[in-house]
Amino acid sequence: MFSILLLTTTTSQLVPVGGDDIGGVDMKKCLDKERDALLLFKAPLQDPDGRLSSWTAEEHDCCKWSGITCNNQTGHVTELDMGFYGLGGEISHSLLNLTYLNHLHLSGNSFNGTIPTFIGSMTELRYLDLSFNSLYGTIPPEFGNLTNLQDLDLDSVGRCRVENIEWLSHLSHLEWLRMDGISLAKQNHWVDVILSLPKLTHLSLGGCELSQVVYPYSSSFLNSSSSSSSSIEFLHLGNNSLTSSMYRWLFPLTSNNLRTLDLLGNRLDGIPRYLGNLCSLESLDFSYNSAAVKFPDFLNNLSGCTSLSLQKLGLSGNQLNGSISEKLWELPRLQTLYLSSNNLTVPSTYHLSNISYVEYLYLRSCKLLGPRFPKWIQTLKNLIDLDLSNTGISDTIPLGFWDMWPSQLKYLDLSSNNISGKLPDLLSNFAHGSTIDLSSNSFCGPIPNVPSTLFSLNLSRNKFSGGISFICQIVDGLLEFLDLSHNSFIGQLPDCLWHFNQLKVLNLGHNNLFGSLPPSIGSLIQLKVLYLYKNNFSGELPFSLKNCTSLISLNLGANKFSGNVPVWIGENLSKLYVLILRSNKFFGTIPLQLCQLPNLQVLDLSMNNLHGTIPSCLSNLTNMVQQGGFSQDVEYFRNVTDNLFAFEIYADHATIEWQGHECEISSTLKLVKSIDLSSNKLTGQIPYQITNLHDLVSLSLSNNNLFGEIPQKIGKMEKLLTLDLSRNNFSGGIPPDMSQMSLLNYLDLSYNNLSGRIPSSTQLQSFPPSRYSGNARLCGPPLTKKCPGDEESEATSVIGKSEGDGEDTDDELELWGWFYIGGGMGFATGFWIACGALLLNRQGRRAFFQFYDSFKDWVYVKVVVFVSSFQKSR
Template identity: 35%
Template sequence: MRVVLLLIRFLAIATITFSIGLCNGNPAWPPLCKEIERQALLMFKQDLKDPANRLASWVAEEDSDCCSWTGVVCDHITGHVHELHLNSYHSFWDVKSSFGGKINPSLLSLKHLNFLDLSNNNFNGTQIPSFFGSMTSLTHLNLAHSEFYGIIHHNLGNLSSLRYLNLSSYNMKVDNLQWISSLSLLKHLDLSFVNLSKASDWLQVTNMLPSLVELIMSNCQLDQIPHLPTTNFTSLVVLDLSGNNYISLMLRWVLSIKNLVSLHLKGCGFQGPIPSISYNITSLREIDLSFNFISLDPIPKWLFNQKDLALSLEDNQLTGQLPSSIQNMTCLKVLNLRSNDFNSTIPKWLYSLNNLESLLLSENALRGEISSSIGNLTSLVNLDFNYNQLEGKIPNSLGHLCKLKVLDLSENHFTVRRPSEIFESLSKCGPDGIKSLSLRNTNISGPIPMSLGNLSSLEKLDVSGNQFNGTFTEVIGQLKMLTDLDISNNSLEGAVSEVSFSNLTKLKHFIANGNSFTLKTSRDWVPPFQLEILQLDSWHLGPKWPMWLRTQTQLKELSLSGTRISGTIPTWFWNLTSQVQYLNLSHNQLYGQIQNIVASPMSVVDLSSNHFTGALPIVPTSLSFLDLSNSSFSGSVFHFFCDRPNEPKQLFYLHLGNNLLTGKVPDCWMSWRGLHALNLENNHLTGNFPMSMGYLQGLRWLHLRNNHLYGELPHSLQNCTLLSDVDLSGNGFVGSIPIWIGKILSELLILNLRSNEFKGDIPHEVCYLKRLQILDLAHNKLSGMIPRCFHNLSAMANLSVSFRPGGCNAILVTKGREVEYNKILGFVKSIDLSCNFLFGEIPEELTSLLALQSLNLSNNSFTGRIPSKIGTMAHLESLDFSMNQLHGEIPPSMTTLTFLSHLNLSYNNLTGRIPESTQLQSLNQSSFVGNELCGPPLNNNCSANGVIPPPTVEQDGGGGYYLLEDKWFYVSLGLGFFIGFWIVLGSLLVNMPWSILLSGLLNRIVLKLYHVIF
């Protein structure tokens, strides 16, 4: 018996040792991997693209055991390959680490493979290989978000052993789902984002899967829930049908699934109240009905029976007060009412829900104070009140919430007299206290208090957008657990040394822009952290490059705008940026040439407002945003745009304006089809408008102002139907304004054709542009009358505001000067038709454009009167009718223009008294000169009937002789001119050659005047 026990012990020790040897990849042990499977994996690798060389361990050497290769899991007894873990992470940004290429059928040699994960890779639009349907040993298959494309093969139904199937993808679709009914062992099915619009049988098929535990079909373009006589989802625990637009009342069959624990129906278009049911359901622990139109009047009683319930009704357009019936849901664990429109105070009953672990009320309009009774919610782990209108004191009773880990009180109007009290109260729970604290934009001022250092458990701190002043105190350096720190946009200043960071070894995100710090470190400083996000805009870092940056090899975002760095960009810096997704070095004193820009795919690069010279750099085709404006780049743009024509460019925003670029705008835009914004303004570009720009069908913003372009606008531009901002001013374009601009470019918000050579009438089709807010046709050769249909420009008639994405700007001439608009561009509404040859009366219809802020019709030949209803244009700030032939009186309604700060009616034929109003009388006299007007602000007094009285001797104020002397002066001047003229002319007439020359000269003068006038 003893021998048997010793033998068993020996075998156990031997087995354990053998296993350890395998796990450690001990070369002393013979390879476990089967040779046929090793060769199959090597063949698979051969067709695979591996830009990050993640499969470096997959080598062909005989002593290389495939069971020790990256991503390979073998059975420790048989040595067969059981699992392949070849998924990637963050595939949208980190394309370099994703696998691609082809999937070799050699995988069929892995007869014992039961787990295959190829998710989050980039197989570039290929179909799921059909041979996958023959890998019948698989129990787990995950192909989610790997850029597979097309119809899913029905032969996946042959994988009858599958327990887990995830085919989630934006690019795949099905014609039906009958093949799924063969997967009777399936427990988890995820078809998120797959187009199931043709799969009308989806509910009947999934209802027949007896083992199904999780069913996820979110965003699958399902627009109806088919009738289901009976429900067989006996095992179903998780159901997610979010993002399918059912546009109907929530159907009761969902609630008839009696064992359901988690229900997700976000964004399904459900309307009305949550339905009542007659049977008892108590299993639900999570209900997410966010982004619908659900009503809480009434709340059904069955909701009160759910224990430890997490209820999310985010963004359901709920208004008024928080429903008082919620207080009956005493077992609520999570209450998410974010992004609604509750506009009451926080009700007292809310503080009695002492089982709540998460209370999320952000982005409402809650007002009043937070009661000290908040301290009763001792189970709270997460409290979010950000983006409300709360005021008063932040209660000290928050310090009683010792389970609280996340607190967000940002974007409110609190009164904080002693910031130290906040941090003192939150530190009462000791070292295992709060981990995330956000007090962004909460009106806190004063120095950063020392009591902040007591929050030793803090991992995330955001106090941005306040009025903290003083220096970067050592107290921040005491927060050793910090991973995220945001102190941006305060009034902090002074020197910051490397000592301040010595304890921040875990720091990943450091955002401190918008302060006035000076960083002082030694040249060889090595920070104790590895940052992913660094934003130090407006710090004083220069003039030398901060060498410590080269140690930060994990950076994803880097912003050093306006930091006074000078010099050329060092070579090591471009090695650093290979994985950076956001790079901003704008507004520095950088100079020299840039050969290549190195950046992560889909990244943003802003190098604007520096002093770079030479040709434009070579940029990655995968870049998404590039701003090289306001520098001194020079030379032709041909190579930048036309090299690598077969490589589609991912760029959607390109700004090369305000440089010294020359040559023709190239005609090779076919590979730039992703562009949404193109800005080449203020360069020296020449030539015709390129025809191939018609390929830019996604283009929204086109700025080519102040170049030397000429010719007519090509018809191909009408293919760019999404254009909203067009600025072609300051060029030499000719011809008439195309009628297709009004007919086809219906999205136009800004049309600026100023300072060109356009002629002819303003086309009536312009009136179709109902979204147009800015129309500038000044300084052309346009003739004819203003179309009376201008009243159809409805965006100028109402006070709506257009959404303007960041980076969009426009330079407009208003109030006699150029103004650049950016942040408030969506509010601006103006018309400028000045300096043309327009004639006729100013149409009364213009006065229906009630939201117009600037109207300039100067330097034309308009006749008639100023429209009598001009006063209805209540938002006018600038009005210029000067240098026309208008007559009559200034309409009395003009006195109601209370926003008017710039008015020019000079050099017309206006008569009568200037209407009296605070606004008009405060204007300069130059606004009215060159007319027969009288009254303030002019010095001309009016007679009783409102005209300038005839001058009298008494009016001269110089002893009574001024008028007489004035008359004799003009008589003498006329007589002298007459005598002198005939003396010269008589001598020329006597001399025949001179007489012929004079006659020819006079003829040319007359002809010239005729062409000018007529």
């Protein structure tokens, strides 16, 4: 009988595929006890992709199930390989019945709960991978019982910590250990434990909150045979809080076995000379530290035998200064060089003889002396990746540049320079799946032929013209990112999008494109961002667009689209967090289906011809109700080398009306939760339910035909920075609750029929009178019109001042102080968000509110000084 044989690396057993025996020997089927255990394991799990569909009671032989490997002689389950199956739920203790299991791979799922303690009883395990899940709590010390383990991967397992790392010292067979993202903040003797593992070759402790180590070592875990040297070949200690004092304990972890050393993202100010004597070191990543030294001095510390073996050197994001000397290019095996974002200058000429090894060169934000295009680049015959972005080039590209690397370049970034001229034919220059970024330059003219296998193309913010039919040449289905925005392209969007089924970002904004959207736009099933802002597109939105169910940002503003706002936006595009249809020709009512978008945080339907009432169900937009929600940045990566990935973020952005000005918000978009229905023909009252949107920061309903009273509980919307109800027919008084809106820095209630006294608060009196004009029956500050009874109150105030010898009371001083504090905080908060000047990292909201608190303290001090000076001057 014909069989295909597969050799598995962990069990060393021949496993048949497509047959029942090998050489006439019957294959054992799985045991009933173990099949039942697997069914119990499956029962509570979520399996949205149906990866466990073969796990059924009807199929008695579990050895045929997906992800299962059995011993072909005994029938026992030996491997459970379910990496990246998309599963969710808790890990069932039924796995204990798989008593011969030696390989457990559950990486890349959504398993939750604590890490099961019972795994420590599965003593046959040689391979355990729980990485990239959603677990939490303490790593069970029972893992110390897994004395046969050779590979333990807990990388990004969840929010976990180690209370006592001593259990790790019992795993004497361990060769691979990855614990990235697990807190080791309390483990000051972890170096001792690592040195007690004689076979360990790969160690990764990135982002483990490491800061210091007790020195000298405690020796409680060490023995004479293991403490003298280390067998580690790969050492990753990046993204911790390590300082240069670490080098005294790093020394015993390094030896001439070491091939890779990753120290990026710490607080190191240089490297010791002993790192220059690691004769096997091939890769050193020192990026994003705080080294403020001269580049030649840094290089001198690597001048021993390390200089002969080094293939990759990462120094991006430091404070290295000086010039990049020719000595750098003399490293005989150098292939990859990261020098981006330093204070380095690069000579325009080098006298180079042989630097053919260099394949990956990144000089972003270094200063190229010139400003001519560096000709020496063309001596790098083996280049695959080249980054010269933001290097001060002001020139045209030399004619021979595009012919240097035929079908070889994988990544080219020349963005943020002042490069001019036209592009040549690019068909023969780039490799399969390449990335081209020429954005923010002065290129002009039409786009000629482009490669058919592009992964990413960014030509934004140039002076390109002509049509965009060239995109139809990109036919291999690899394209994930296309940005042609801020150019002078004209014509229609061609109907050739059928093969862009991997596209995630399509940005054609700020051009002169026109016509209807083609039906093939519905084939962009992976699309996350569609940005067509400020063109001349017209017609109704194609029904096929409802197939783009991955969309999280849809910006079609400032065009000439017409028809009703489609109901399928709310029914099909459930992941949307940005919906901008402003400044078009949409008519009809606001569809209730938009209330079905729980992630929505920016809704802009302004400047259309919409009529009817404001849907009360807008209170169902839960992301505007709940605190802490934020936008999902669009993530994509590019392949840099066979074993190295650089991760990039496309920060989504939106052009919105903010406090009377058009602003393009990008880095702070995650903080903006906004509804803009202004400049339509809406009627009726503001539904009281809208006051439940507690996390809303901007609400604009101006220039409509709304009437009735302002909701009395509008003061509950304490996060509002902007409230514009101007040019409607609102009546009644301004709700007293509005005095609670301490963050409000833009308010416009002008041209309504409001009446009565403006409530007293730190904010409401800080706005200019024009924000209340056109309301004939409003009175009180900041208006000059006095309310009934103000004359009597004013006389009493004068008498009181006379009795107090003209001095302000303590209460008045406090009122002045808090008045300016409230106004200042509101202004600053709105200013930073509106202008996008607050640069946010991954802890965006934390950084924002830290700024807010510090600004509040600063303003208070300034106000006290101001009021004191004011009193003295009187």
